[in-house]
Amino acid sequence: PIRKIDYLGPMAAAGGWRPETSLPEVAFSGRSNVGKSSLINALVRRKALARVSKTPGRTREIHFFGINDAFTLVDLPGYGYAKISKERQAEWRPLIEGYLRGAPALRGVVQLLDVRRDPTDDDLQMFDLLADIGLPTLVCVTKVDKLSKGAAAKQVQSLALRLGLDPAQVISFSAVSGAGRDELAEAVMSLVTA
């Protein structure tokens, strides 16, 4: 159970401020609108933990939260927002890559995908980057309540095939129904306590 959450602060640029690395870290990644804030809030059972990362001007920062003084939850900026220009869309990479490569206490990344969408080029770049760094990656599909059980299972099959994963490794999640919440919490806990 989560007893204590502290907002530790933002990292605004690669090589910029970040909290001390004495505690294990787990990071959450995905394109904007994938449902990352909703998922983080459901996971920690707080209504608006991820609100700070949604405030204007702060959406392109990395936000750090201390959980139970035991590990650090890292909210990476959502990438690939469709309404901004291609050049600005590519801006996510230096900050995220800089953080990921310079985080000795990072135990793994929860990579989110919308169950209704094919992975974008940015998603595939993220998977390549995570594989290149050799970071353990949990794949979690979001918003599964938007499809029937059968259709969601089919989508998970095809996403897994596309990414070279076993479908059983993919966590199906819904912030609306609560599906997958406990499974994800357990998987995150085993990453940070391993």
Ligand code: GDP
């Ligand atoms: P973020 O930009 O990745 O942080 O995404 P948000 O958590 O803000 O969610 C983006 C939109 O998707 C919002 O309108 C949410 O209400 C909606 N959403 C997020 N998670 C779910 C979910 O599990 N089910 C449904 N039906 N909608 C969701």
